[in-house]
Structure formats: structure tokens, C-alpha cells
Amino acid sequence: MPVSSTIWQLGLTWQLNDQLTLFTGHNTGFDVESSAAARSSSGDALEPEESAQTELGIRYSADEFRGSLALFRIERLNALTTDPIDSDFSVNSGEQRVDGVELEGSWQFNSALQLQAGYAYMDGEITESNDGDRGNTLGDLARHRLNFSANWQYDNDWSAFVRANYSSSRPLVTGSTWQLDGYRLIGTGLRYQQSAWSAQLAVNNLLDELYYTASGNGFVVYPGEPQQVSLQLMWQW
Structure with a gap:
């Protein structure tokens, strides 16, 4: 039995001045x-699960610095949940x-050093359910995530970078009291560039940190x- 769904998107930006933009x-x-x-x-086919994302923010742009701050909401709609009349089925x-x-x-x-950083706070929960x-709290969703990178261009040939990511602890699955530990990952590398060829030596998980990721179930x-x-x-040729 065929099912169908329609998706759409709408965006708006407003240039306040030479440096500030609302979006x-x-x-x-x-x-x-x-x-x-x-x-x-x-016996009817279940409908596709749907999602919706809304964002509101402000962006600052200058010669040496660019940054943005945004509020967002992500919703999952039409999600499957137990049929309250017959628990062997879903609605x-x-x-x-x-x-x-x-x-x-x-x-x-x-002229040689560029820094980048980002932070996200996310709070997720089930708002409607028959289960x-x-x-x-939603599973495998860290409340705090942080990333940082530094790129250093020594000269036209040599460059280096450092990257770091942090994730706070999060529930293994939705509603679970078992928490996956937070983790910190650091990577670094060195790059040599010529007009026709390049070479890069990189190390990921520099501190060899032991961490775990969710599989989608509690086992x-x-x-x-x-x-x-x-x-x-x-x-390149």
C-alpha cells in the first residue's frame, strides 16, 4: 500500500547593518x-514519521571575526506509539x-592562525506517548557538546591543525537511568602542500580515550x- 508525504522549507534573513544579520x-x-x-x-498502512525544525538567530560578521547565536526546536511528529485500543499494534x-x-x-x-569554536545545548523529551x-529524556542525546579547532599556516608549504570535541554524558536509551559517560577527543595533524601534490600526517584520539556510543537498544x-x-x-593533475 503506497504512502506519501510532502516536505518544505522556508528561510528569512534581515540585514540590520553591515555586521549584524537576523535569520x-x-x-x-x-x-x-x-x-x-x-x-x-x-490493516491500513502506517504513515511516515515526520520531523520539523525551527530556528531563530543572529549573526555577526567582521573582518577578523564571525559568529552566530541561534535558538532552535526540533520536533518528531507522527511517531509510532502503542495503540491504546489494541497494544499489539501501533498508531x-x-x-x-x-x-x-x-x-x-x-x-x-x-595572518597565520585561525581559531574556530562551537557550543550546543540540547534538552530533549517525549511529549506525547501511549507507552x-x-x-x-531522549536517549543518546548529550545536553552539552563543544568543539574547538586551531589552524596554523606556517608558510605557503607547511600548516598544522588541532581539533577537540567534548560530549557530556547521556542516557543509553530513552528513559534509561544508565548513562553513557562523557568523552573528550583531541586530534592533530601536519600538512605539506605543493602545487601538484600534498601530504598530511594526522593523529585522531590523541589521548587514546576509551569511550562508548549507543547502539539503539539497552543491551x-x-x-x-x-x-x-x-x-x-x-x-592532482
Whole structure:
């Protein structure tokens, strides 16, 4: 039985002056991963789960610095939840919501050094459900995420970079009291560039931190990427 859904997006920017810009946007989406080939108690095909994202922010732009601050809400609509009449089936009446703040910026410190950083706070919960989990915190969603990078251009040939990411602890699955620990990842690298070829030596997870990622259920976790050293060579013609 065929199903269909329509997505759309709308954006608006307002240039306040040479440096400040207001922006807002709204977009929708859908997926059929959970509802594909599923049927309701009446035998009808379940509808695709839908999503909607709304954002409002301000952006600052100057010669050496660019940054933005945004508030956002991400909603999951038509989510599958237990049919209150027949618990052997599901209905499209569940809803989930994530409210957040995002701050990011880029600073050209001098002709050689560029710094970038970003921070996001996200608070997610189930807002509508027939499964007895309304109000529960969404699984695998870290409240705090932070990233930082520094790029240093020594001369026309040599450059180096450092990148760092932080994620706070988060529930393994929705409503779980078991928490996956937060983690900090650092990577660094050195690059040599010529007109026709380049070489890059990089180290990921420099401190070889042991961390785990969610698998989507409460029985299994996956280990994160271990320390890795890579050498990349590129030739252009």
C-alpha cells in the first residue's frame, strides 16, 4: 500500500547593518524506517514519521571575526506509539521534542592562525506517548557538546591543525537511568602542500580515550574509535 508525504522549507534573513544579520527558518522532513511495511489494527498502512525544525538567530560578521547565536526546536511528529485500543499494534500519535541553543564563531587571530569554536545545548523529551514514558529524556542525546579547532599556516608549504570535541554524558536509551559517560577527543595533524601534490600526517584520539556510543537498544554499546595515525598522499593533475 503506497504512502506519501510532502516536505518544505522556508528561510528569512534581515540585514540590520553591515555586521549584524537576523535569520530564521523552518523546514520539515519524514522517514519510513520505523513505519515501513507496518499496519495498524485496521490493516491500513502506517504513515511516515515526520520531523520539523525551527530556528531563530543572529549573526555577526567582521573582518577578523564571525559568529552566530541561534535558538532552535526540533520536533518528531507522527511517531509510532502503542495503540491504546489494541497494544499489539501501533498508531501515529507520538511526539518528541528537542529545544536547544547553538553558539559558534571563527576568529582570524592573525595572518597565520585561525581559531574556530562551537557550543550546543540540547534538552530533549517525549511529549506525547501511549507507552507510559511521556516526559522521559531522549536517549543518546548529550545536553552539552563543544568543539574547538586551531589552524596554523606556517608558510605557503607547511600548516598544522588541532581539533577537540567534548560530549557530556547521556542516557543509553530513552528513559534509561544508565548513562553513557562523557568523552573528550583531541586530534592533530601536519600538512605539506605543493602545487601538484600534498601530504598530511594526522593523529585522531590523541589521548587514546576509551569511550562508548549507543547502539539503539539497552543491551549493547559500541566502543568509540581508538587512537589512529594516518598518512594521506594526494596528487592532482
